[in-house]
Amino acid sequence: VFDLTAEIVDWEIEPGKFVEAWTYNGVVPAPQFILDRGDDIEVRVVNNLPLGTDIHWHGVHTPNDQDGVAPYTQDLIAPNGGTFTYKFTVVDDAIGMYHAHNHAQIQVVNGMFGVFRVGENPIPYGQTISGVTIPDSLDLAVDMPMILNDAGTIGLSLNGKSFPATEPLVLNQGEWASITYYNEGLTSHPMHLHQFPQLVYAKDGIPLDQPYYVDTLNVAPGERYTVLMRADDPGVWVWHCHILNHVERANGMFGMVTAIIVNEDPTFDPAAVPIDPTNWRNTAGEPIDRTLLDGIDGATHNNSDGA
Amino acid sequence: VFDLTAEIVDWEIEPGKFVEAWTYNGVVPAPQFILDRGDDIEVRVVNNLPLGTDIHWHGVHTPNDQDGVAPYTQDLIAPNGGTFTYKFTVVDDAIGMYHAHNHAQIQVVNGMFGVFRVGENPIPYGQTISGVTIPDSLDLAVDMPMILNDAGTIGLSLNGKSFPATEPLVLNQGEWASITYYNEGLTSHPMHLHQFPQLVYAKDGIPLDQPYYVDTLNVAPGERYTVLMRADDPGVWVWHCHILNHVERANGMFGMVTAIIVNEDPTFDPAAVPIDPTNWRNTAGEPIDRTLLDGIDGATHNNSDGA
Amino acid sequence: VFDLTAEIVDWEIEPGKFVEAWTYNGVVPAPQFILDRGDDIEVRVVNNLPLGTDIHWHGVHTPNDQDGVAPYTQDLIAPNGGTFTYKFTVVDDAIGMYHAHNHAQIQVVNGMFGVFRVGENPIPYGQTISGVTIPDSLDLAVDMPMILNDAGTIGLSLNGKSFPATEPLVLNQGEWASITYYNEGLTSHPMHLHQFPQLVYAKDGIPLDQPYYVDTLNVAPGERYTVLMRADDPGVWVWHCHILNHVERANGMFGMVTAIIVNEDPTFDPAAVPIDPTNWRNTAGEPIDRTLLDGIDGATHNNSDGA
Secondary structure: OEEEEEEEEEEEEEOOEEEEEEEEOOEOOOOOEEEOOOOEEEEEEEEOOOOOEOOEEEOOOOOHHHOOOOOOOOOOEOOOOEEEEEEEEOOOOEEEEEEOOOOHHHHOOOOOEEEEEEOOOOOOOOOEEOOEEOOOOOOEEEEEEEEEEEEOOOEEEEOOEOEOOOOOEEEEOOOEEEEEEEEOOOOOEEEEEOOOOEEEEEEOOEEEEEEEEEOEEEEOOOOEEEEEEEOOOOEEEEEEEOOHHHOEEOOEEOEOEEEEEEEOOOOOOHHHOOOOOOOOOOOOOOOOOHHHHHOOOOOOOOOOOOO | OEEEEEEEEEEEEEOOEEEEEEEEOOEOOOOOEEEOOOOEEEEEEEEOOOOOEOOEEEOOOOOHHHOOOOOOOOOOEOOOOEEEEEEEEOOOOEEEEEEOOOOHHHHOOOOOEEEEEEOOOOOOOOOEEOOEEOOOOOOEEEEEEEEEEEEOOOEEEEOOEOEOOOOOEEEEOOOEEEEEEEEOOOOOEEEEEOOOOEEEEEEOOEEEEEEEEEOEEEEOOOOEEEEEEEOOOOEEEEEEEOOHHHOEEOOEEOEOEEEEEEEOOOOOOHHHOOOOOOOOOOOOOOOOOHHHHHOOOOOOOOOOOOO | OEEEEEEEEEEEEEOOEEEEEEEEOOEOOOOOEEEOOOOEEEEEEEEOOOOOEOOEEEOOOOOHHHOOOOOOOOOOEOOOOEEEEEEEEOOOOEEEEEEOOOOHHHHOOOOOEEEEEEOOOOOOOOOEEOOEEOOOOOOEEEEEEEEEEEEOOOEEEEOOEOEOOOOOEEEEOOOEEEEEEEEOOOOOEEEEEOOOOEEEEEEOOEEEEEEEEEOEEEEOOOOEEEEEEEOOOOEEEEEEEOOHHHOEEOOEEOEOEEEEEEEOOOOOOHHHOOOOOOOOOOOOOOOOOHHHHHOOOOOOOOOOOOO
8 A cells, every 4th residue: 555645834935935836745746657568556645735636547448436536436535634545456557647636726736746657768769860870778767757837826936946946857968768758737838959850759748740849849748748758969959838928037036947957978979870850851853942031022142151 | 692790799708797798699609610621611790799800720721811811811891781701711720719809809719710620630549658558449529619718708718708608518528629829818727637638639720749648738829629528536626727716716717717527437447448648657667765755844844644 | 140139119009099018129010030051140239128138039940059048058138238248159940039038928929029040941841731731832822910908018910910910911812721720828819720730730830640630729828830721712711819808809909910921823723632621421330319409408400301
């Protein structure tokens, strides 16, 4: 039996700034569940909140009476000490999440959310996408959640923290990372990673037969997208929501910003496994007349040779 | 000739709560057009509103003078009794909609919208998607619109009603349904169906060569997405926008919530036509080190066996 | 060396209506960079603004110290006359943009954004999509940016102008156009083009192996989508954001509206290159019982033959 206690705690959202977070076990995000298919889970919830609650296992197949939708599939777990035990077998792979369903508009955005994973990442090994072949085998240096929020007491945040309290991801040059975005907020967030194309290979945990590359990925509330990237270039590369007032205010950056910090590895040879999908060229058809691009008022044709 | 009368009526948006709806023929959504390619249609509009109007056939190919964009393609249909007759041949299949184009920011969100369908659903019969093969033939138990709105006098609603006035979809275990989302509001809505993966197979009525599965589908204003699902598990499964304050307020659920109610069928054998796309496993590449998932502050590795 | 001067100017956003725009070289959008792979560029920025600035090359591969993220990758370019020179080789194709990164929430939305292109459009020549084959070769009549904004002093606008100051695209019947949407605002915009399906063939400049057709394309802040369309039908076809209050107010249209104006060509034969993806029919599976579409309250089955 795993115990989850729903409780209000003081949470340091930015260095020195505390908010009243609604949590499972005092942390935001909540503890991660990482399981194998076929596992039986038993989760005992103790509700120390002033409001009733329940837990929905979002993106996870469960019997109806474990789906966590009070008052339809169960009774509300009473405030101030009520308990309920969820018990089911995880029958399918999942890249899911769990959170309150009743009073969700208060409880989820205030911090009651966590990751629920079953099975392995469906990485498209050996598949060629936009002209780039993913290796038949690769070692992930990190497989991490990036949980988005924007409301409640937590507010604009990544994994429960607002910049500069957000934790950067540190990689060595040439390392691979898989990242799953989970949106637990009330607004879509277009997540922009500088420099490194993100290969989107699963949506809501279900593998995409046709993965695709992006540099900015729009994630709506309730959605999950899983991406693969390789840290080819050394340096500090910021990684943030591209809604500019979600990441910056008059006195500087805050909120939904973090960075990928890539340490140089002099032995790294990007040509050994070419991964840049922007290395495309049309091989068929006619070349395009570039003067066509000059149609807009105020625009000037310009290149490095002249102008 | 089909008559559409633009008129203001009292509309029961929630049980006992009436709003002033702007309608075609007194209903929200408006009457559906369900046509065959090659049909000639003639629609006589009588405008009993206090403002001018017109009708745009969104996603439908028409001659320019039938496109319904006053004052460019026609004159405004005068308020208080003006009339106009649209007349054209439907030359292409469509999963479209029709609504006011002039004063649209008032008239559409207040209720003047309806479905316009030409031809059959482009279901991807026999195609294998995320490892699951759609049958070569299937009977749809229901083929329904899910029209989203969030503004005007109608406000947050599904097919013109706010929960609990929204009508649940009732299916027997094992039945198939096709659902088309139409967004007639001012905001994107990520539509989350509990338990059953949604196979997205058409965008704006145009078949996708590569359908994909989701559990949460973000639908922006003006967009249509058509999905296929099968009701494998009995129970009451809620179905809602995942922007939490679009579905819940302090005193409980409202707005963009409904449910799929699945009646048990003891003879149903899901293994006969396996449809669960989360039944994937990587068959190539190296297994992933699960300890990688522990990188986030506050997260604890946990599974059912220990912790 | 190309000079970019960051400066505040009076900008005519609508006929006769001036706003204080923050610009590069006095124009909104800023000058376009149109380059070949392998070009060396050198851009000298003079900052005549009252705030510090920097330039991020969004979607463009650069050395870390040219990424334009003060104070991490460089010092802020001082206000009132500070200068900085960016210098790098463009190593990859890109459909990118450039804009301020520091004080971005003020400077970008006030007008400091421009297009940065390297290489040719990855048009899917010869590929069959939704049953329609793109020719092995085609001449683009226009290859244009459509830059979206919604905030700051510029506000709701297309390429720096609000309707009716937006410039329509004029084509002859049968001509092809490629359009790239760039969102430099704070909100997603679902861009609806009347009549002509848009073939989405690149995301953030990276070619999609599986292009798809839409009539409404949702573009989030920071995203770019590149689409191909052919002007098959003569007339004035409006083209606009489908968030209705982004295009209309009480006294008529404004903001994010423009049009494609197609001049008739009596010699144009659409059958020579059939391009309409809605010309699909299911060839497998059972026909659908259309009465299924009648499930919604208030909906009436209706077609041109009866009702």
